[in-house]
Every structure is written in C-alpha cells, then in structure tokens.
Amino acid sequence: MNRIERDGEGFVIPAVLLAEAFRMTEDDVRLAMREGTLTSLCEAGEGEDAGRWRLTFRHAGRACRFTLDGAGAILSTSRFPVRSPPRASA
Known part of the structure; x- marks a missing residue:
C-alpha cells in the first residue's frame, strides 16, 4: 500500500499500516486508539x-x-x- 486516503483536511490511515508498523493485529490497533495508548500527530509542511x-504515530515506546x-x-x-510520556497521576 503506497497511498493514504485524504478526508477533507485530514487523512484516513488503514489499520493494516499501523498493525504492520507496531507488530499488532488490526483489532489491537483499533483498541489502542480507542484507549488512547496509540496516539497520532499530523503536521503540515512549511x-x-x-x-x-x-503523520507520526506513537505506541509503547515506538x-x-x-x-x-x-x-x-x-x-x-x-x-x-x-x-x-509520563502517565497522568490520579
């Protein structure tokens, strides 16, 4: 896969790309995103x-x-x- 779909001002990342990158299943990627343990940052070039x-994705030190x-x-x-990042304290 060599393309990521545009969605208005943002992008739609296929779960399979992140699953391969983080050696997870696609279901684990979706769960990690819902739980907030897989985060993303989108930056426009200047x-x-x-x-x-x-597009930068972070999960479990990677x-x-x-x-x-x-x-x-x-x-x-x-x-x-x-x-x-340090975990928020309760």
Whole structure:
C-alpha cells in the first residue's frame, strides 16, 4: 500500500499500516486508539516542505512516521524508539 486516503483536511490511515508498523493485529490497533495508548500527530509542511504532510504515530515506546504528498502518496516511512510520556497521576 503506497497511498493514504485524504478526508477533507485530514487523512484516513488503514489499520493494516499501523498493525504492520507496531507488530499488532488490526483489532489491537483499533483498541489502542480507542484507549488512547496509540496516539497520532499530523503536521503540515512549511517552506520547502509545503504540500507535504508528516503523520507520526506513537505506541509503547515506538513511533512510526509517514511522510506524504498532498494527494496522500507515501513518500517515506520510518520507525524509531521514543520515550514514553509520563502517565497522568490520579
């Protein structure tokens, strides 16, 4: 799969892409998103990166980043470790 669907101002990410990136099942991806343990950040490119988008997903100390063109074609994908944010105290 080399394209992510545009949905107005945002994107629709197929669960299979995240399942592969985080070595999870698609059902586990959906559950993690509902529970808030799989989070996302969408950034629009500026300057020489105008017209590109960066979608970053984080889960369990790992991140997956997709760089897209304006039509949603995947230009690059990267995976890397990240520090987990501190948990909110009750």
